Amino acid sequence: MSERVAKVEVFSITIPRDTPYLGALREGETVNERGYVVRKGNRTVYPVVDRTVVVRVETTGGAVGWGETYGIVAPGAAMAIIDDLLGPFVVGRDPRDVCVIHDDLYDLMRVRGYAGGFYCDALAAIDIALWDICGKLANLPLVKLLGGQRHERLPAYISGLPKATRAERADFAAQWQAQGFDSFKFAAPVADDGVVAEMETLRARLGPSARIACDMHWVHGGEEAVALIKAMEPHGLWFAEAPVKPEDLDGLSLVASRVATPIAAGEEWRTVYDLVPRVARRACAIIQPEMGHKGITEFMRIGLYAQAHHLKLIPHATIGIGLFLAASLHASSALAAVECHEYQHSIFEPNRRLLVGDMDCREGLYSLPTGAGLGVEPSKEALELLHKH
Incomplete structure (x- = not known):
C-alpha cells in the first residue's frame, strides 16, 4: 500500500451563542471590539461565541481525516502554523506513521518554544486527523x-x-x-x-x-x-x-x-x-x-x-x-x-x-x-x- 498524504487544509468555524461561556457577564465585565471578554474572577479571556479550528487531511487514495484544536482565541495563530509550517511537512508522508509524524513535527521547533501554546495546539489537530485516517484505512474504530x-x-x-x-x-x-x-x-x-x-x-x-x-x-x-x-x-x-x-x-x-x-x-x-x-x-x-x-x-x-x-x-x-x-x-x-x-x-x-x-x-x-x-x-x-x- 502506497497511501500518502496529499493535502492538508485548515479552517475556522464560528458559532454564535445566546449566553457567553461561564454565564452572563458580571459587573465590570465588558466585551471589546474583537468580541472578547476578560472574566474578573480568573483574569482569563474568552470569546462571546463558540469558535474552533478544524483540519482536513486527504490522502492520495481519497481517504479523508478530520482533526480539531482550540480556536477560542486568535484562531489565526494555529491556522497559520498549520498552513505555513506543519502541513507542508505532512504532505507526502504515510499517514499510518502517525506517531512518527507527530514526533518529527514536534522536533521541528524543539529549540524555539516547542512545549506549549499554539504550536502544540496546531500539532494536536493534525495528529487527530491522521489517527482518523488510520482508523478509516483499517476500517476500525479508533479505540x-x-x-x-x-x-x-x-x-x-x-x-x-x-x-x-x-x-x-x-x-x-x-x-x-x-x-x-x-x-x-x-x-x-x-x-x-x-x-x-x-x-x-x-x-x-x-x-x-x-x-x-x-x-x-x-x-x-x-x-x-x-x-x-x-x-x-x-x-x-x-x-x-x-x-x-x-x-x-x-x-x-x-x-x-x-x-x-x-x-x-x-x-x-x-x-x-x-x-x-x-x-x-x-x-x-x-x-x-x-x-x-x-x-x-x-x-x-x-x-x-x-x-x-x-x-x-x-x-x-x-x-x-x-x-x-x-x-x-x-x-x-x-x-x-x-x-x-x-x-x-x-x-x-x-x-x-x-x-x-x-x-x-x-x-x-x-x-x-x-x-x-x-x-x-x-x-x-x-x-x-x-x-x-
Whole structure:
C-alpha cells in the first residue's frame, strides 16, 4: 500500500451563542471590539461565541481525516502554523506513521518554544486527523487502534452551571440530576458568593450521594488554596481542580500535601513532559488531559504514564464542534484509569447539529461514536461554516 498524504487544509468555524461561556457577564465585565471578554474572577479571556479550528487531511487514495484544536482565541495563530509550517511537512508522508509524524513535527521547533501554546495546539489537530485516517484505512474504530476498548460507556460529569444566582445554579444542577447525572463541577470565578457558600448550597440541593467538584481556575497561592479547600471539605468535595497558577509547581505540591481532597490538574498541559515533574512531586491525584491541546498521541502517553504511577484520569473536554471530543472518548475508552469524563453541556448540546455520528451523552453516560476512525464527521451545516483565513 502506497497511501500518502496529499493535502492538508485548515479552517475556522464560528458559532454564535445566546449566553457567553461561564454565564452572563458580571459587573465590570465588558466585551471589546474583537468580541472578547476578560472574566474578573480568573483574569482569563474568552470569546462571546463558540469558535474552533478544524483540519482536513486527504490522502492520495481519497481517504479523508478530520482533526480539531482550540480556536477560542486568535484562531489565526494555529491556522497559520498549520498552513505555513506543519502541513507542508505532512504532505507526502504515510499517514499510518502517525506517531512518527507527530514526533518529527514536534522536533521541528524543539529549540524555539516547542512545549506549549499554539504550536502544540496546531500539532494536536493534525495528529487527530491522521489517527482518523488510520482508523478509516483499517476500517476500525479508533479505540481498537489504541489497544482495545476497556469501557463500554464512560461516566460523565456536568461541567459548569451558567446561571445568574447561587440558587438558580443549584436548581439547574438538580435538573441534570433528574436526568440521571450524579457528578458535577462548578466554576469558582462565577461562584459569586464564594466557593464555600456555593458548595454548601449545591450539597443541600443535590443530596449526600452527588459528587461535587470545584474548578478553582488557577488563581490562588498555595496557602490560600489550602484554606479554601479545607473550608469546602466538610460539604464533601469530590476534587479541587487547578488550585494554583500553572507555573506554581511548588504551590501545587504544597496543596496536594496539605488537604484530604484529591487535587486535579492537566487541562493546560501539552505533553507528557508536563506531567513527569508533577508526578515526581506527587502534586496531583487526578490527571485531566485535554485532547484539543494534546492530540491522541500525547493524550495516550500522558494517560499511560499516569496509569503507571497509579493516578486517576478524568479528561477535560472543551468541545468545539465535537471532533476532538470524539477523539477524547476513544482514547479514554482505551485507558483503564479513566473513571469519568467532563461533559460541557453548554457547548455540546447546542452544537451537536454540527456533527454526523452517534456520539451522545445521556443519563450520566457518554456513548462512544461507532464507525471507522473517529466515528464522527462535520455535518453539512458545519461544512458550510468552514472559513479559511
